[in-house]
Amino acid sequence: MRAIQYDQFGDYDVLRAVDIPKPVPDNGQALVRLTLAGTHPLDNTVRWGKLPAGAVKPFPVTPGTIGVGTVEVPGASGPAAGSRVMISGGRYGIALDGTWAEYIVVDPAHLLAIPDDIDDTSVAALSAGxxxxxxxxxxxxxxxxxxxxxxxxxxxxxxxxxxxxxxxxxxxxxxxxxxxxxxxxxxxxxxxxxxxxxxxxxxxxxxxxxxxxxxxxxxxxxxxxxxxxxxxxxxxxxxxxxxxxxxxxxxxxxxxxxxxxxxxxxxxxxxxAMFTQEQINRTNSLLLDLVARKEITPLVDRVFPLEQAAEAQRHLIEGGPFGRVLLSL
CATH class of the missing domain: 3.40.50.720 (NAD(P)-binding Rossmann-like Domain)
Structure with a gap:
């Protein structure tokens, strides 16, 4: 599968497009085929090595804290196969490989089903950042x-x-x-x-x-x-x-x-870390409902293809975007 990884801390140029094996879920994990991922200032902080020692998984690291996609293999609990989902919580892109990849294995507790009347882009914009x-x-x-x-x-x-x-x-x-x-x-x-x-x-x-x-x-x-x-x-x-x-x-x-x-x-x-997974999921569910009712309108500045992840991250940090910066998979 296509993914973005880095094997050393540093500037945008340490990000590289790679072709790696598709992950295999185990211990009740779910497998999600991602359609969109978000960029976040935290991705930049992690990549620069500014988190405490031991906070980041061993190299190589696949960045990306949030994503939207479809469940391919359901976990022991959570949304069924074929469900459109958003990543809700978890330390993806930090302690675990993240969403800048075609597939990701996740704890089913970190998945929320997306209502049919909300498109993937709106959900990605809601959660990015x-x-x-x-x-x-x-x-x-x-x-x-x-x-x-x-x-x-x-x-x-x-x-x-x-x-x-x-x-x-x-x-x-x-x-x-x-x-x-x-x-x-x-x-x-x-x-x-x-x-x-x-x-x-x-x-x-x-x-x-x-x-x-x-x-x-x-x-x-x-x-x-x-x-x-x-x-x-x-x-x-x-x-x-x-x-x-x-x-x-x-x-x-x-x-x-x-x-x-x-x-x-x-x-x-x-x-x-101050909040439980239940609090995060409950709040994200409420936010999805607000998007569906058009009470809030998350904005998108630009969508980059996955292979341009370095340019996307630079645009987020240095380009002064007005709205979220997303990656299309």
Missing amino acids: AGYLTAYLALTELAGFQPGGSVLAPGSGGAVGQGGVEIARHLGASLAITTATTTAKAELSRAAGYEVIDLTRESLREGVARLTGGKGVDVVLDGVAGPITGQALGSLARGGTLVSIGYSAGIQADINVTDLIWKAASVRGFQF
Whole structure:
């Protein structure tokens, strides 16, 4: 079967297209024939060798944390043969070989059947980057978000920025804000119906103050970090919460500690290991229903063929996409 692998840590050029044996399921595993896979900033972090020692399987590694396809061999439980499914949870592409391949063996507990009225591309866009899943769990389980509250999810082109705005609205936010680093991206955001701060025209704190009448936001979903974190913390309302999710703009942040003290603010770290598989599956099922009812609309920036996985990953990290970047198998 066709797959993408790497046998050393490094830049995009360590990714190579290979022809390897089709995997054989055992111990109740399921075999899935994949049609689409997603790219994720985490794929980049793993490939660079930035995770703790022992977190990544021995080389060679097949990347890819999410995928959509059809069950070819059912497992001991879970969806039947012929079912269209999405990967839900698991450490694929990290501790186990991932979805950048024609076939994958998975734990049946990590599969969710896709409703007939949702196409594969919409499901792949929903799960790529895990922005919608992250936003729902962060708001409902970590931030104590209540209907009528306000949310800032920086990064209008990214998974958490887009997913954060749409999920906040679904949960009853009075205001859901994102940010754009270019005027062109700000215009795309407005065309998609987002409330956006154009960071080329005003600072994040100025924009939040303008949109909230000086009050600040109740929750920040920070998938960007770097210089954004300090500004976002300072944009919280009194008693607000910042959930630290990702670090696409860097792992170092400068904060003013008085923004923590005087605002009585909270900072929470997010990782999927905090949640059970049942919570993840239940939330993904809810999100699939929201897609089917068109209450949320995951966006796709570009679909690359599998053999162009390196270009796809570069486009995700460096190309400033507006929407998800997918691989077609």
